[in-house]
Amino acid sequence: MNDMSAPFPPRRARINDVTINLTHGAGGKAMRDLIQDVFVGAFGQPDAAAMEDQARVPLSALARHGDRLAFTTDTYVVDPLFFPGGDIGTLAVAGTVNDLAVSGARPLYLSCGVVLEEGLPVETLRRVAESMRRTAEAAGVRIVTGDTKVVERGSADKLFINTAGIGVIPAGIEISSARARPGDAVIVSGHLGDHGAAILIARKQLALEADIPSDCRPLNGLIDAMLAACPDIRCLRDATRGGVATVLNEFAQDSGVAIRIREETLPLRETVKGACEILGLDPLYLANEGKLVAVVPADAAERVIEAMRAHPDGRDAAVVGCIAERPRGAVILETGFGGERIVDMLVGEQLPRIC
Template sequence: MPLRDTHVTLAHGGGGQAMRDLIEEVFAPVFGSETAEDQARVTHPSLAEPGARLAITTDGYTVSPLEFPGGDIGKIAVCGTVNDLAVGGARPLWLSAAFIIEEGAEIALLSRIARSMRMEAEVAGVAIVTGDTKVVERGKGDGVFVSVTGVGVIAPGRDLAARLIRPGDVAIVNGPLGDHGAAILAARGELALSADIRSDCAALGHLMEAALEAAPGIRAARDATRGGLAAALNEMALAAGVGVALDEGAIPVRPEVQGMCEILGLDPLYLANEGTLVLFVPEDQSGDALSAMRARPEGAGAAIIGRAVAERPGMVTMNTAFGGSRIVDMPLGEQLPRIC
């Protein structure tokens, strides 16, 4: 029976015909009928390689607004999960998606989110193989929440971990910082800001594979999401027992983002990103890693921003443009809630 409703009702989560209609009209045409099964049965040649390991990650996604310049909650859900796998050295392969939908949500919005997820999955080279849908009462779900579990395969002999970072290793980011946080802030319209800023939301699996092929000695990588680059680097410094020294002049930030931060008293180092990673690589392989990253669109703005040092283990410091130095602390909380 064709779906005639324009908005989600509690009946769409009741397990009956209304729910079947919603799934068949909105999700099955986009993700494929196999996602209607309660489990996915998958196989891949890489699983047969001696020493290959499975990598599994899971995350929940909540963003306001649900659609924004450069993306939507569906795009974030796919890219964020893919990136969590990729920065650990895994090749992302499969995703499972669960939707928590608030009564009253627009069916057309759900369709756009689903199509966005399919498009990003195709770009990232992953398959959405199973899923689930639940509906909650009006006022208890804030639109749509998405939870995604990702599975990938780590090639034999590959081991990326922050504990492996050594003094002298070079820190590289793949592009400008803070685009996502700034785009969400502008999209909310609460501060009457006029800025043409798009989220950096992107899947980074192909970028990581290119970097690892060019520089197999990469020690570790993190995606700089909530808490921004500052949180990612502090976590890595603590895990490795090294200091991290940054060069403020080398850190890429778009003028629009920098201007917004100056107006609002924010720091781009702490703004969320959804398509930005930082990696540490031995100095003798840093040029190869940088070139490989810059050869891909997701890494066109890649830059060396600092290095690991023996001094001040567990701390991140930055040499400022004025010739001084300051500590880049771990953030106490989010500068902006409901960001991803």
């Protein structure tokens, strides 16, 4: 699967196989037809350049957006492949877009590499490719190149996706986990733990009659609104594996500061709270796929919150804490009972296969 930004030859292949087989990864006609039908059909336009071995991007198209390139990659192995609020394709695009956007970059181009297990229904692959197309369109990015591999039955778990992305950071934007300063405000963009809870329920590991959709979504539009309100955002990260607790610990350690958060200000759904109480989980460690954590100067907090709440992806944004000088490298939760506890970085694995 090669340059899918550009189109494939006029003959439109259409595979008739019901399931993926090893010939779809053998490099011949079956593989070419799969790529043209499922992937180029979803991501591209009809032209021969779609089947080249690389995407070709004019440097002028990058330079007009800023002066630095942002480049990221991630691999997605969620179980189940489809869950309330999204699927592995939505995750793969949104996750990579968000990893670019939290640097202040404008995401532009993605790659898509897939590992397919022999026996995977072709219709499942079509659904995932369509989700990727819709999410990329919503984020304003293009999927321009990729690769397909097929492994024997039992050598993988249905479908793995790797996406890499490039974007451009505008001049003057300097976001880093090492820029938090005492007095700064800590902001989250909305309800925490939705994705982790949604996956638990989708696996039927939780006997709850609850409707908790995943929060999986691209956040670059929200981040654009935040930067318009405050170009001097100090730290910014999407809270995925390890949750908000892990992100805050990274900020505290990299910046050499303490972070104090208030339990009563954390936005949590009652259904997520209930799920955590049943399983003995801490929602601060639950995965999110459409929430971010930001550190901003105190005098900018109000206007950042106002800009976030005006955006559909930030309506429940809240200031949840502040940056302090000591104890350096620590995250401290002020409980609703007037006590305090240390919030450590996630140790071990709380939930398997959530992204």
